[in-house]
Amino acid sequence: MAESTIGELLRGWRQRRKLSQLDLAIAAEVSARHVSFVETGRTLPSKPMLLRLADALGVPLRERNRLLVAAGYAPAYRARPLDDPDLATARAALQQVLDGLGPNPALVLDSGWNLLIANRAAGIFFDDVAPELLEPRINMMRLGLHPQGFAPRLQNLAEVRSFLLPRLARQAQHTGDPALTALHQELLSYGEPPAAVDPDPADILLPIRLRHRGHDLSLFSTITSFGAPFDVTLEELAIESYFPADETTTKALAELAGH
Structure with missing residues (x-):
């Protein structure tokens, strides 16, 4: 089974939050055109932009790491067992x-x-x-x-x-x-x-x-x-x-x- 692209993952989170592309653009203070380009794969978001979109969507930290990996970046958040x-x-x-x-x-x-x-x-x-x-x-x-x-x-x-x-x-x-x-x-x-x-x-x-x-x-x-x-x-x-x-x-x- 093919891994989801960063655009597909972001679109999934936006739809889960019941937001339009314009809603997300306003919340993240970016253009709706940019959100559309990211979701369709025409634009690869920078790491700061990706984290800004994830923050606007309220994506949990574990899933933010998944978004980063899908976009080709290293995970930003530590994940360790409690007995570490x-x-x-x-x-x-x-x-x-x-x-x-x-x-x-x-x-x-x-x-x-x-x-x-x-x-x-x-x-x-x-x-x-x-x-x-x-x-x-x-x-x-x-x-x-x-x-x-x-x-x-x-x-x-x-x-x-x-x-x-x-x-x-x-x-x-x-x-x-x-x-x-x-x-x-x-x-x-x-x-x-x-x-x-x-x-x-x-x-x-x-x-x-x-x-x-x-x-x-x-x-x-x-x-x-x-x-x-x-x-x-x-x-x-x-x-x-x-x-x-x-x-x-x-x-x-x-x-x-x-x-």
């Missing part, structure tokens, strides 16, 4: 954040929802699940929605599915990552397509209602991402933190942490 020695300081900082969030569960995830680091409190998600789901790399989307994951312990599974699956579909569309598209299709196969679920007016955020060792936990999550403009790995990391949505859960998490 050069990222030791970042790993230590992440672990410190996770430990500081206890007794609330917290996880470090990559862009594919794969678990990289977890604090002790995150163990509430790993009980009573099929062993194969805990084999590296643990995918938290799969673990949460799989019938042999912690889905049977979710008291509001329909709500969670109706929130997470559209979100995953939007992420796959935004990033153009085929692995996310495949994950979305897999998760859809675990049950009926998610129906719209009317939220409880008393809930400010979508709660996750999870049974765990005799406790009914009500949690809400937040996601923190990194502003790492030159490192693919750090750009793709996110800390997902879970906080108690009621006083009962606050006490239960403190009790569980003491065991």
Whole structure:
């Protein structure tokens, strides 16, 4: 299968963002004629021009490297595993954040929802699940929605599915990552397509209602991402933190942490 040209890749990203050539030209402060010439292969963009177009399109760093290679340039952004020695300081900082969030569960995830680091409190998600789901790399989307994951312990599974699956579909569309598209299709196969679920007016955020060792936990999550403009790995990391949505859960998490 032939590799896509730089023009084809840029056109794909422009169409994914639902922009016209004129829209992109205005955002990148170039002429629409130049955008057209790049897309049709009549002009090879310089490296600075290519990065300007990628920035205007909001292309993720990993995919920007792919654009650069397709145009004949060297990748501009480092891509290393999190256990790389050069990222030791970042790993230590992440672990410190996770430990500081206890007794609330917290996880470090990559862009594919794969678990990289977890604090002790995150163990509430790993009980009573099929062993194969805990084999590296643990995918938290799969673990949460799989019938042999912690889905049977979710008291509001329909709500969670109706929130997470559209979100995953939007992420796959935004990033153009085929692995996310495949994950979305897999998760859809675990049950009926998610129906719209009317939220409880008393809930400010979508709660996750999870049974765990005799406790009914009500949690809400937040996601923190990194502003790492030159490192693919750090750009793709996110800390997902879970906080108690009621006083009962606050006490239960403190009790569980003491065991």
